[in-house]
Amino acid sequence: MNFNFKVPLRRLLHYAFACFLTISAHAQEVTLQEYVDYALKNNQGVKQQGFLLERNLYALKEAKALFLPEVNLNASYLDSRGGRKISIPIGDLLNPVYNSLNQLTNTSAFPEVENVSQTFNPNNYYDARFRTSLPIYNAEIIYNSRIKKEQINFQQAELDVYKRELVKEVKLAYYACLQANESVSIMQNAVSLARDNLRFNQVLVKNDKAIRTVVSRSENELIGLEARLEDARNQAVNAIAYFNFLLNKPLDSPVSLPRQETQSLLPDQAAEGKREELTRLETLSRINALSVQLARSAALPKLSTFIDLGSQGDFLRFNNDTRYYLFGVTLDWRVFAANRVQHRTKQAEMEVKAAGAQLDQVEQQLLLQTQTATNRLGSAMQIYQASKSQTGLSQQYYHDQQKLYREGQLLYIELLDAQNRLISDQLQQSISYLNVQTRAAELERAKASYVLPN
Structure with missing residues (x-):
């Protein structure tokens, strides 16, 4: 079968x-x-x-x-406390003068001022800019x-x-x-x-x-x-x-x-x-x-140019005083490389x-x-x-x-x-x-x- x-x-x-x-x-x-x-x-x-x-x-x-212009946006904000300070004796310099003026005028129109102590680090500060760079020779x-x-x-x-x-x-x-x-x-x-x-x-x-x-x-x-x-x-x-x-x-x-x-x-x-x-x-x-x-x-040397268009100042402030431009030419030439x-x-x-x-x-x-x-x-x-x-x-x-x-x-x-x-x-x-x-x-x-x- x-x-x-x-x-x-x-x-x-x-x-x-x-x-x-x-x-x-x-x-x-x-x-x-x-x-x-x-x-x-x-x-x-x-x-x-x-x-x-x-x-x-x-x-x-x-x-x-790489031969064409390059545009970059760079922005930074700084907020600091403490650090190195510089003392500015404004009061010591101006108060004697102000006292003499008050005596001469028989008024108190020139109040005394305090000496100033300013830190190096910026506080509540921003810097924003557009940088356009272009290689001239590379x-x-x-x-x-x-x-x-x-x-x-x-x-x-x-x-x-x-x-x-x-x-x-x-x-x-x-x-x-x-x-x-x-x-x-x-x-x-x-x-x-x-x-x-x-x-x-x-x-x-x-x-x-x-x-x-x-x-x-x-x-x-x-x-x-x-x-x-x-x-x-x-x-x-x-x-x-x-x-x-x-x-x-x-x-x-x-x-x-x-x-x-x-x-x-x-x-x-x-x-x-x-x-x-x-x-x-x-x-x-x-x-x-x-x-x-x-x-x-x-x-060989490298030659390029750049221009910055930006604004810097206290945070949230933008006016004619904060706006700026910066133009420059850079040269980079390696002199020694072993x-x-x-x-x-x-x-x-x-x-x-x-x-x-x-x-x-x-x-x-x-x-x-x-x-x-x-x-x-x-x-x-x-x-x-x-x-x-x-x-x-x-x-x-x-x-x-x-x-x-x-x-x-x-x-x-x-x-x-x-x-x-x-x-x-x-x-x-x-x-x-x-x-x-x-x-x-x-x-x-x-x-x-x-x-x-x-």
Whole structure:
């Protein structure tokens, strides 16, 4: 009972998966180029690099804003008790004079005054002002702005590097889906052949033309092929999931896959472009050169101007007497810093030399990568042509062996050997085709021949 229940269920699952592959293969036709364009717009890594580029754009705007006036509101209120005092002997100075005046005038119009004791700390005092400052000459601001601008170019190169790598990964994942789908098709055909052989052997045994062992061997062979078919289906599901991951789509989204025979195997004929890795290193060299100038500019004078518009006096008093303005020019020139500027400059100079050496090394590495990718593609194409020819021979050989077996002129084990050889050669042809497409994508990446969208 258990066997009769599980077999239909497993076949139902297989049928459902076959329908999924059929829907995937015959869904709305989407070309590989359209998939690549979709990935470049929606991949999370591209979005992240875009955010970093936008951050650098705002950093440049911030650096440019340092050339513009800056207005600050400064306000303070002071209330104090005690502290240092100064004695002012006003009474000792004026009272004798006042007494003499009172005697002369025979009046008391000039009263006596007390000596005054005044604290240094202000009491109930406020000072509020708007200070507008403007740099007239500051070399550090100039070089900092230039560095921010080069950092935008650096981040743009980083973004382009990621895009190129994404294009390659999308193509490799697409070809992996194609190869996995082809493997499923090959294994389905193998299972179909094994079932035909099983039915034929069952007829032979029923008619006493063969022994029961032939049927048992056919059943075991069918079980093994069905297991391999299930594994191929799982690999196809995993390949589709990874491909959708790169596209930032749901992992189970259907993928439009053409037959392998419809795909072009022509090598990449596009003109070789400039690698963004070199652009990135060249930009880094310029940044380091500007860093040298920035370090040296620390020894230059800084000239700026300011104007204060404010009011100061007793708290809550505001009139013509409390209002004031203050204009000034400031000069800041570091005279001695124990050679800190020189040491910082030397560090920046060493970074320039290191970046130059790295640029030379990367140029050689990229040339080697292009040459290696070209040779690998040539070898992969030769292997594919050989495997394609071998598959044709194996298919013809199997048909001949099957015909001899059904005529009773061949042992079943010899037919199985021909069948296994056919399956192996078909899978090898599919793998070698995938290898050609993989090597082509690697060569395209090495040559930077793919034209990235703006």
